[in-house]
Amino acid sequence: MRDLLVALRERGIQPTAQRLAVAQFVLEAKSHPTADEVWEKVRKRSPTLSRATVYNTLNLFVEKGLLRTQLVREGALVFDPYVARHHHFIDDETGEIYDVPWEAVKVSGEKSLRGYEVRDYQVVMRGKRRAP
Amino acid sequence: MRDLLVALRERGIQPTAQRLAVAQFVLEAKSHPTADEVWEKVRKRSPTLSRATVYNTLNLFVEKGLLRTQLVREGALVFDPYVARHHHFIDDETGEIYDVPWEAVKVSGEKSLRGYEVRDYQVVMRGKRRAP
DNA sequence: GTTCGTGCAAACGGTTTGCAACAAT
DNA sequence: ATTGTTGCAAACCGTTTGCACGAAC
Numbered sequence: 001m002r003d004l005l006v007a008l009r010e011r012g013i014q015p016t017a018q019r020l021a022v023a024q025f026v027l028e029a030k031s032h033p034t035a036d037e038v039w040e041k042v043r044k045r046s047p048t049l050s051r052a053t054v055y056n057t058l059n060l061f062v063e064k065g066l067l068r069t070q071l072v073r074e075g076a077l078v079f080d081p082y083v084a085r086h087h088h089f090i091d092d093e094t095g096e097i098y099d100v101p102w103e104a105v106k107v108s109g110e111k112s113l114r115g116y117e118v119r120d121y122q123v124v125m126r127g128k129r130r131a132p
Numbered sequence: 133m134r135d136l137l138v139a140l141r142e143r144g145i146q147p148t149a150q151r152l153a154v155a156q157f158v159l160e161a162k163s164h165p166t167a168d169e170v171w172e173k174v175r176k177r178s179p180t181l182s183r184a185t186v187y188n189t190l191n192l193f194v195e196k197g198l199l200r201t202q203l204v205r206e207g208a209l210v211f212d213p214y215v216a217r218h219h220h221f222i223d224d225e226t227g228e229i230y231d232v233p234w235e236a237v238k239v240s241g242e243k244s245l246r247g248y249e250v251r252d253y254q255v256v257m258r259g260k261r262r263a264p
Numbered sequence: 265g266t267t268c269g270t271g272c273a274a275a276c277g278g279t280t281t282g283c284a285a286c287a288a289t
Numbered sequence: 290a291t292t293g294t295t296g297c298a299a300a301c302c303g304t305t306t307g308c309a310c311g312a313a314c
Binding site for chain 2: 071072073074077089092098100104105106107108109110113114115116117118119120121122123124125126127128129130131132
């Protein structure tokens with residue numbers, strides 16, 4: 001609660017009720033919701049919240065580095081509160097997206113690619129989730 | 133031309149004029165066009181071609197393994213005639229998508245990820261293209 | 265009293281669907 | 290005659306935009 005306020009202020013985001021509600025949901029979401037999913041969820045607590053505000057807010061958060069978007073779901077962007085580098089695993093059956101820690105997978109050779117100057121990369125894996 | 137016909141037949145796709153036109157464009161495209169881009173390009177040669185037919189055709193081609201889709205562009209799927217495993221590089225400035233051969237980049241550790249059974253993966257890189 | 269944020273509806277862009285006309289077997 | 294293919298328009302879904310109202314410095 002208090003830390004959310006601080007987190008927004010730290011990034012120069014004026015903390016309004018709507019933004020706090022969105023932040024509360026999306027920053028501690030372990031899932032990777034789309035904007036519409038955020039809207040539907042947060043609307044239950046704040047019924048006056050408009051779709052436009054959710055989109056505006058999410059875009060603002062991305063701009064300010066609080067979230068990043070991922071292009072791993074068809075048809076929609078998903079928002080990820082895990083802004084540090086990491087990889088993704090997508091469950092074939094459910095479409096669920098999981099974060100994979102950066103150190104869990106190693107990539108090599110990307111620095112010596114002729115013709116490309118790689119600034120950033122990620123591994124996108126697909127398969128079946130199984131009990132750990 | 134002849135080989136296109138064969139390629140379609142081999143995969144059980146009835147080769148119509150529209151499908152051949154789409155196949156001709158998309159199978160030898162070095163770019164990664166969206167469905168709408170395919171429509172616009174192919175329409176110049178076959179002006180009667182409808183949007184729905186292009187979408188139907190592309191989906192059919194994907195289903196039959198002639199193309200694969202890639203989720204690397206915002207707002208739209210792109211179609212890739214390179215169906216073998218490979219990686220992607222996306223130019224930050226232009227948004228252009230380049231294919232990176234499978235052997236150019238090596239990934240390790242994905243087999244020993246606890247909790248995930250990785251069936252497939254790819255590395256998506258972003259950065260600046262430079263003269264090779 | 266301006267500036268900034270919100271809400272609503274309309275617009276938009278990519279894609280799918282329903283359906284009637286039309287081949288092709 | 291049945292089946293598969295096409296074209297058109299409408300519908301759909303995710304997202305953005307225009308604009309008027311309202312809140313906050």
